[in-house]
Amino acid sequence: AKGLGQSLAIEVVGLMIEQLANDKRLLKPVRQVIVNAEPAFLRLAVTDPRFFSDRSHPGRRLLEVMTNTSLAYASEDAAGFTEFMQNLNEVAVLLTEEHARDAQHFATLLQDFESGLARGGQAHREAQSRAVQALL
DSSP: OOSHHHHHHHHHHHHHHHHHHTOTTSOHHHHHHHHHTHHHHHHHHHHOTHHHHOTTOHHHHHHHHHHHHHTTOSSTTSTTHHHHHHHHHHHHHHHTSTTTTSHHHHHHHHHHHHHHHHHHHHHHHHHHHHHHHHHO
16 A cells, blocks of 8 residues: 555445455355455545545446345255356456456456346346246
8 A cells, every 4th residue: 555545445335345255144155255356346446536435336237246146045955046157257257357456357247247136137037937847
């Protein structure tokens, strides 16, 4: 950190990630992805102070979508969880890259993640529809 603002950013992001890592509502694999992504969120917070002031900041939105979507799964065996984790892991790999430090990169990750969720949701709905048709 090069100043007080950056020191505070590091502390706040650390506390935020720690809180999510200890949130028992999130399944363990999701919490692990969030913990592993901490360096990317730290880099972002240090280089882009809008992360804290802008509720629609792509970094904040990505973290929010990751956690909120994961709350839909009560267990790792829940329908659709495997596809969700696959999508989440794809984003997690990109978060470990050193260049994951600006809002544009996080905006791209958010868009890719949401697209993956939409594809997975569509596939799940189609499978459910086929199952219903087979029962009829």
